Structures are given as C-alpha cells and as structure tokens.
Amino acid sequence: MKKAILLGHQGYGGVTRNAKEIRECGFEPFIITSKPIYPVEKFTEAMNSLGLSFRIVEQLTLTLDETINILPEPIENYVFCLSVWEGQRLLVSQINEILGAKDISPALVSLIQNKYRLRNKLYELGLTKYRAFSYHDLLLEPSISDEVPLFVKPVNSTGSLCSKRVEGKSAVLSLMKDAITFHDDFFFSEFYQDIELFAEPYICGKEFSFELVVDNGEVKFCTAHEKLRVDELENTVLEVSFCSPPITIDPSILRLGEEKVAIYFSALGISDGCYHVELRYNDIDKWELIEINPRTGGALVYDSVIERHGVKMVSQWILSLTRQTLTVSDKEYNKGTYFQIAYANAGEQILNIEINNRYLEPDISQKILNVGDVTPISDREVFGAFNMWLTCIDKHVEQVADMDSALYMSYISRDISSS
Numbered sequence: 037m038k039k040a041i042l043l044g045h046q047g048y049g050g051v052t053r054n055a056k057e058i059r060e061c062g063f064e065p066f067i068i069t070s071k072p073i074y075p076v077e078k079f080t081e082a083m084n085s086l087g088l089s090f091r092i093v094e095q096l097t098l099t100l101d102e103t104i105n106i107l108p109e110p111i112e113n114y115v116f117c118l119s120v121w122e123g124q125r126l127l128v129s130q131i132n133e134i135l136g137a138k139d140i141s142p143a144l145v146s147l148i149q150n151k152y153r154l155r156n157k158l159y160e161l162g163l164t165k166y167r168a169f170s171y172h173d174l175l176l177e178p179s180i181s182d183e184v185p186l187f188v189k190p191v192n193s194t195g196s197l198c199s200k201r202v203e204g205k206s207a208v209l210s211l212m213k214d215a216i217t218f219h220d221d222f223f224f225s226e227f228y229q230d231i232e233l234f235a236e237p238y239i240c241g242k243e244f245s246f247e248l249v250v251d252n253g254e255v256k257f258c259t260a261h262e263k264l265r266v267d268e269l270e271n272t273v274l275e276v277s278f279c280s281p282p283i284t285i286d287p288s289i290l291r292l293g294e295e296k297v298a299i300y301f302s303a304l305g306i307s308d309g310c311y312h313v314e315l316r317y318n319d320i321d322k323w324e325l326i327e328i329n330p331r332t333g334g335a336l337v338y339d340s341v342i343e344r345h346g347v348k349m350v351s352q353w354i355l356s357l358t359r360q361t362l363t364v365s366d367k368e369y370n371k372g373t374y375f376q377i378a379y380a381n382a383g384e385q386i387l388n389i390e391i392n393n394r395y396l397e398p399d400i401s402q403k404i405l406n407v408g409d410v411t412p413i414s415d416r417e418v419f420g421a422f423n424m425w426l427t428c429i430d431k432h433v434e435q436v437a438d439m440d441s442a443l444y445m446s447y448i449s450r451d452i453s454s455s
Contacts, residue, residue, distance in 0.1 A: 039066060039113055041103075041116070042055055042058060042067045047076075048072075048121070049119055049124070054350055055067065055086065055088055056086075057350045057351045060351060063116075066108070066114070067091070068092075068093065068106055069090065070098050071094050071096055116135055116139075117137070118353070118354070125145055125331055126146060129144075129145045130142050137357045138308050139308060140309055144304070144306065147304070150192060151189065151192070152234040158303075163299065164324065166237045168235070169186075170234050171233075174235060182207075186203075187200070188211060188212075200270060240316070241318030241324070242285065243266060243326065244261065244263065244290075245260065245261045246260050247260075247261070248313060249309075249352045249356070250306060250308055251307075252307060253308075255301070256362050257347055257349075257352065257364040259280065259281075259347075262280070264277040264436070275335075276443075277376045277440050278376075280341075281432065292322070296323040310330075310353045312329040313325070313327075313328050313329070314326040332349045335419075336422045339400055343400075346367065352364050370428070373424055373425070373426060376444055376445070377419060378446065380418045380447040381447070381451075382412060382416075384451050385452050386406065386407050386420075387449055388407060389407060389445060392444050400422075400424040401424070402423075403421040405419075405420045405421070410452065423444055423445060
C-alpha cells in the first residue's frame with residue numbers, strides 16, 4: 037500500500053479521524069506528532085488500537101529537518117503529507133513540495149497565514165478598501181484618527197489569539213509600543229514566538245465562514261456557516277454558536293459571498309486544497325474578508341459539512357494532492373445543523389458543568405474539559421465542549437432561533453491563581 041505522512045500537534049489535530057480517511061483513500065499513514073500535552077500513554081494506546089505506526093518528537097513543535105529525519109524510511113517512499121493544524125500548514129506544504137504532491141507553494145501558504153501581508157496584498161489588488169497597519173505604518177497614517185475603531189491581532193495566529201477591538205489610533209499605538217506580553221500556555225507555541233501585532237479598521241457586520249475544496253484553480257465545493265453569537269472579550273474573541281445554512285441572509289447575497297471568495301482565490305493564485313474562509317457582511321462594505329485559513333474548519337464545522345452534504349473534505353483534499361478526480365457534489369441532505377461551543381475561563385479550575393434541560397440531547401457531543409480540570413492561562417479561546425443538533429430543513433430557521441436563545445452548556449469555575 038502507498039504511504040502518507042500525517043502530522044499531529046501535541047497529540048491533537050484530528051489524528052485519528054484523518055488517519056481513517058487516509059486509509060479510506062487507499063494510503064497507509066505514518067504519524068509524527070509533537071510531544072503530547074496529555075499522558076503519552078494515552079496517545080500510544082489510541083494509535084496502537086488502530087494499528088497505526090507513529091513517532092513522537094520531544095519538542096512542542098515540529099520542524100522540517102526533524103520530521104524528515106524521524107521517518108523510518110526515505111521520504112521518497114511517501115506520496116503526500118497532511119495536517120489540519122494551522123501551525124503545521126507551512127511544514128505540510130514544504131514536505132509536499134519535496135514529494136511532488138499537488139499543493140500550493142510554501143510561499144503562498146506564508147502569504148495567506150500572514151494576516152498583515154494578506155490584507156495589504158488584497159488592498160494592492162483592489163479587492164479590499166482596508167489596509168493593515170504596523171506600528172510604524174500607523175504613526176505615519178493621517179487617515180486614521182482616535183475616532184476610528186480598530187482591530188488588533190497578531191500577524192500570524194489562530195484561535196482568536198490575542199485579538200481585540202481597540203478604540204482609536206492613540207490606544208492602538210500605546211498597546212503596540214508597550215509590547216504587551218501575552219500569556220503563553222504552550223499549546224499555541226508556534227504563534228506565541230515573537231508575537232508581532234498589527235491593526236486594521238474594525239469591520240462591522242454579521243460573520244460567516246465558507247468551507248471550500250479547490251482543485252486545479254476551480255472551486256469544487258463551497259458551503260457556508262453563519263456565526264450567530266460572537267463575544268468580544270479583553271484579549272480574544274469567542275465564537276459561541278453557528279448554523280448551516282445561514283438564517284439571516286438572503287441566499288442571493290450568500291452566493292455573492294461565494295463569488296467574492298472565488299475572486300480572492302483567483303487573484304492570489306490559490307489553486308488546490310481545503311480552506312476555511314471568514315468574511316463579514318454589512319450594507320456599506322457588502323462582503324469583506326476577515327481571514328483565509330488554508331485548512332479545514334475547526335470545532336464541529338467539519339462534522340456539519342458531513343451531515344449536510346455527505347462531504348469529507350480531507351478525503352477530497354487527498355484526491356487533489358494525489359492528482360485524482362474529486363468525487364464531491366453539490367447535493368444537500370434534507371437537514372440543517374446548529375452547534376454551540378462551550379468555553380471555560382482561562383487559568384481556573386472547573387467546579388461544575390451546568391446543562392440547560394430545555395434542550396434535547398445533542399446529536400453530536402464532544403467534551404474536552406471535565407470537572408476538576410484546570411484550564412491553561414492563555415489569551416485565546418479555551419474550548420470546553422462542542423455540541424451539535426440536526427434540524428429539519430423546512431423548520432431550520434425556527435429551530436435555530438429557538439435554540440440560539442440560550443446556552444446549552446456552561447462551565448462553572450474558580451480562580452486558583454491566589455490559592
């Protein structure tokens with residue numbers, strides 16, 4: 037059987053599911069993960085139970101040389117490399133370039149993941165009216181005043197890491213100049229190294245994500261999720277609830293959003309792979325890009341796509357990487373999805389998990405944190421659990437509106453920093 041390289045991040049990164057899909061596509065995965073942040077024995081048992089070959093690197097992140105050197109046989113014996121962890125996407129592209137798999141170039145991955153460069157590239161191409169500003173850019177920019185709300189975030193990041201709305205130019209310059217030290221919990225270690233902040237005008241409106249499969253420069257599959265509740269906190273943004281299909285926007289406007297994404301991709305030369313693209317819509321700007329993520333969607337987005345369309349995006353990505361014909365279609369099942377993310381406070385111990393009994397049992401539920409767990413001290417999202425319900429498409433709007441009126445699960449915790 038032909039072989040593939042599958043990367044994991046600290047024991048996570050959807051290793052088990054991705055390994056199964058790789059096998060379904062006719063390849064045998066060899067797994068390399070950075071050092072798990074949970075007991076190594078747990079990861080070893082999971083891999084052994086599926087008969088998977090693997091290696092564990094002692095560091096918290098993977099490097100190109102280390103990944104190649106730890107392989108049990110020459111790299112030429114593998115067909116492609118895969119990972120859905122944001123911090124490993126550049127490494128995946130570098131390995132695929134060596135293997136000759138059909139992936140976008142490392143240079144393009146670097147551009148897409150550099151939010152400052154990407155915004156300004158689109159500005160140069162006339163595809164956004166908003167520029168991104170470094171500290172020195174902002175000092176010299178007369179059009180930005182203290183009355184203009186800005187959004188500050190790291191140049192490279194994921195999980196709404198260290199991201200916040202800031203009111204006005206002076207406050208942003210002060211934040212950047214003081215070189216704020218953000219809390220590092222090691223899980224996002226690739227992004228905490230040498231954090232560099234930038235600012236861009238705050239973009240108002242409802243936020244949507246588009247999940248895409250692209251092959252040979254053509255969008256083969258696209259579907260949308262609406263972010264129903266988004267909470268902006270001091271140093272991060274929590275995306276609480278989602279639905280698909282969206283319920284507050286006309287389908288004709290949604291199609292314009294899909295077309296806008298296709299225009300971005302064509303202009304940037306994004307030709308192959310899976311993407312999770314975030315945009316906001318308002319009556320003035322219409323569709324405006326937030327970011328392009330060169331990976332599949334997180335949380336339960338992947339499960340939602342399977343439930344609604346029967347599409348396994350990683351499997352389609354593998355077909356593209358290996359120059360096979362994609363099997364994706366535009367069909368939709370007669371159901372919608374609604375899901376919530378339950379978050380926990382950072383740096384606290386979980387005392388209780390409250391369940392709202394007005395809800396039916398979720399159709400899909402994944403719990404990450406349990407009573408007694410201590411959450412990391414970190415300026416990012418701290419996921420507690422994911423819960424999804426399937427809706428009848430004819431009653432989707434009403435069912436989603438009803439469920440989104442309250443939270444299903446809440447984490448109760450206490451600060452242990454002074455104990």
